[in-house]
Amino acid sequence: MRKFIALLLLFVFVSDEDAGKEKKYGTIIGIDLGTTSSCVGVYKNGRVEILVNEKDNRITPSYVAFSADTGDRLIGDAAKNQLTTNPENTVFDAKRLIGREFTDKTVQADMKLWPFKVTNQNGKPYVNVAVGSERKEFAPEKISALVLTKMKNIAESYLGYEIKHAIVTVPAYFNDAQRQATEDAGTIAGLNIVRIINEPTAAAIAYGLDKHNGTLFSLFP
Incomplete structure (x- = not known):
């Protein structure tokens, strides 16, 4: 399985460069909507937590x-x-x-x-x-929306309150129709997709964060 370096980058856009956006939207979760597996993270107490599902796994099929x-x-x-x-x-x-x-x-x-x-x-x-x-x-x-809903529910169980906003990663090769369809899936799931980020971009930014913070996570294709 190809590996990417982690969800941390998603939260840099929100917590640092887009601090005003975070104030506007409140908590924004990061979702890696993968072909085979997905994961969800949240920025809390100065770091990113990759959340576990009901099976205590950080990745969900x-x-x-x-x-x-x-x-x-x-x-x-x-x-x-x-x-x-x-x-x-x-x-x-x-x-x-x-x-x-x-x-x-x-x-x-x-x-x-x-x-x-x-x-x-x-x-x-x-x-x-x-x-x-x-x-x-x-x-x-609709199928992708059900997976996004699962990720949303995992985050809500951890945080204890409703989540309405998310950042989602997509492959760099996704065209406009595929990106719009992913955003539509978020809407069906009850999520406002604040930003869609290319997976390689996510990996590159996370690499820089890793150098700075010494933290490493994985994204799944």
Whole structure:
């Protein structure tokens, strides 16, 4: 797995260069919305805390699963655990769908590898899964929003109050449509995306912070 140096940079923009922005928005969390795993951090007491989920893990699988029996929805570790027993209703790699056209060569190639079904809805790729007794279709933004909601909930459990604002990292190759779709996912999750930052930029700034503070974290692709 490729590794990046850490979420710390996200908070420099907020706590130092954009101190006025922090006052305007209040607490802003940093989210690495990864293809396979995601993590969330918060700037508190002069340092960044990378927060643990209910499994005491600092990374959470970017997986969403739906039960064909009960209609229950699972996110994170619980969803990934469904992959072997409920593969056709366990969605992952939403980051590879978000903001793309159904005819995109990457989408068409990936579809051959995924156990879940992807359909064409007005030129956009949607995942088709069984939710209880019904089949439902979800845009990639909705799947990503569920993962973002999970990250939001982790932060709220740690802080003890509601979070409304976040900074999110995206790959440098993301085009405008993919960046806008990521922002839309944040809106669906109830988050105002204050800033979207390229992962390499995040890594470079965090490297400088590491030199200054001696602190190292990881971002996941």
